[in-house]
Amino acid sequence: MEFKISKELIQELEQLIQNKNDQQLEVLLNDMHHADIAEILDELDFDEATYIFKVLDSDKTAEILLELEDDLRENILGRLSAKEIAEELDELETNDAADIIAELSKDLKAEVISELQDVEHAKDIVDLLRYKEDTAGGIMHKEMVKVNENWNVLTCVKEMRIQAENISRVHSIYVVDDENRLKGRLSLKDLLTTSTKTPINDIYIRKLNSVNVDTEDIEVARIMQKYDLEAIPVIDELGRLVGRITIDDIIDVIKDEADKDYQLAAGITQDVETNDSIYEHTKARLPWLLMGMLIELIASYVIKGNEATSQKFYTLIIFMPLLSATAGNIGVQASAIIVQGLANGTLKEFSRSYFSKEIAVAMISGTIIAMLVLGYHTFMYGQFQVGMAISISIVVVILFAAILGTLVPLFLHKNNIDPAIATGPFITTTNDVFGIMIYFGIANLILGF
Template identity: 40%
Template sequence: MEEPLVEFELTKEFRDRFQEALDQRQSDFIRKTLEDVKPADITGLLYEFNPEEAKYVLDLLAVDVQAEVVRDLDPDTRKRFLKAYPPSEVIVLLNQLASDDTADILNELPIKEREQVLSGLDTELRIQATELLRYEENVAGGLMAKELIKARYYWTVVECIEEIRKQAESVDRFYAIYVVDENDVLLGRVALQDLILKDAKTIVGDITEKGGVAVETYLSDTDVAELMKKYDLESIPVVNVQGKLVGRITIDDIVDVITEQAEAERQAMAGISEQVEEDDSVWRNSRARLPWLLIGIFGGLMNAKFMGLFEAELARITAIAFFTPLIQATGGNVGIQSSSLIVQSLANPDFVDEGLWKRLLKVFFVALLNGIVLSGLVFAANVVLFGEYELSLVVSIALFSVILFASFIGTVTPLILSKSGFNPALAAGPFITTTNDLLGLTVYFITVHFML
């Protein structure tokens, strides 16, 4: 019977007791406490401690658990953490990991230490990691692992199963067997259930699913993620330019890519110009935030200057100043809503091909309906609260126009940025807010000028 998972909760009481045990070097308590805890939970615990304390904790655990914990640390934390390890101990840890994880960690080490560690790895792992280090991190070659199960097309089922037993010693888990020819050119894949159900003398090539989805080593990580999502794959084979099978990418690596991509877009939408973590230096955090904040300041100064052009109208009818926050806030919100939906749709590579004009027309009608409803509500509320029919009409017309313009800007800007090779998520943050603030004031005061 399978044992139930141990629920692990980082309560304040647990942290205090564990810190006390760590300060007093109570190794028996620490070892017993973490005995049935999953490596991923231990990883979360280690963020509470400095590298020396974390190393002391890990040294009390089995080597394979240590390796899993180090693998699961975020890269910045892992760089600091591994400074507490001599190269000889790093070698022991990496020898427990798959080739792709080993290559990722090697890339994070200083060059001298990387060479020392690489030379001490097991022969097969060293060869595999060396090959992976040739690729950039954001392409399929940099994501793939060399460990996989492959079979020759001319083998019988019984020969294939026997070979699987040998190859599986170096593979943690596998979802399919890749079929190749004499030159390792990928021909297709065969499902495990087909091997089990077919007669022992059946030729593997006869039950192979020909073709199938594969990616080249140079394909970007986002394109790989899109393919695996589209075809609902747990793993995908990687081939070189000659079509030879060189590795595979599994779903856990793609989850990391999707998470990093979502984080980058979230930061872009918040107006943060580079990838930063909370524990990065003050200068790095400030540098990432300043560019778009400066743009916001510039936009605010432009707004003030623009309002000064209508000083006469403001002096004559002071009530029009009351509605500038309403106009600006509504325009900004509409723009962000529109741009966010477009950014989300652009994640689908078929978005433009599926009728761009039809989608833009739909956006226009949505804005039209929202504009009618909101401007109608504002008109009625102003008449009731202020009793100024003419002013209420002007504000409502201006608000309706701002909603249409803001929706247009919020829709078109991400498309233009994407077409120009920039991250369209930039359009969903301060850029849209600043632009629509200025646009809203322009429309509002021009409407006031001509109607009042």
């Protein structure tokens, strides 16, 4: 059953904190999952959250740190000494510890690293801090099980027992040579069913997917999704095994990318959270609003330039919102499918067959909508010629929107710009300007203005 915070639980915790009943606090919280405790701490004020954090053991609080909201984690870390922070990080895997250290100030970062008890752990963390956070090197674990191709099965098992002590889950057993270059992987089944004297070189699997330390994290996610991998090894420029990436790390990457694309599609230029300040929200959202305003001002000048046509055939103005909304929706739909294809790898570049399909869909949709509008306009206003002008305009504008929605994301992708930008305000406002220009151009042509 999913954990849910109750008002009674929060009140009980606040009472225990007030009475400084540490023993009862431990009893109440120790059996809870660290993610549930983090959720509870987010409901308390900073002082209460910090108090609970210091009561619990570091093996528990280390995992809690990873689940906390950024501002609460920053506040709690700010109230801990460098030694206390190091005690927390000693309990974490290297990539998680590196993520937390990266959030600290330069001076505190150096002090915390110097306080780490496990020297090898500290070296691995420092090594991870060298990589950009959006690369394979930036999200990989240093903890893994690896064996030498020159060992036999018995030696391999003995070494695996030692290495596995510091690893929570063993996804794969990697095989390396004397220079630590990745050679392949070892099947656990083969290891268990083979004679202890059998050389590893005779049984390991040589075909293996891997990524370079500089591979972008979203590309790692695509590879792991394509080949249905739970983990993937990471190598350096010389082919040496330096780490591994697990599926839980990739889930975080996919979630972050989806959040970013969703916000870009909504016209938000930088990543924001619900608990960010008013200034940060305004800074992220205002640029596209201002750009939209400028583009729509152009549209208003187009309408003003066709004032005479609008006055004589007033229904042109009445149907303008329908035209803009329909074209905007078609454009967003087309661009959303392209962006999705680029993200999941089913579309890598311009495809003539898909482009033709999108044009056919737009043509069919536009014709159906145009016929309905023509029938409605003729019935309601008795102006068949004006209705024809509006209907033909709708078909042309929908075709234009489909072309724009298809080609713009591909153009952005080719120029290394996130194509998700094209699924929101950019498409709708651009369609507005060009759609209105096309609308009045066709109307003037048909109606003789």
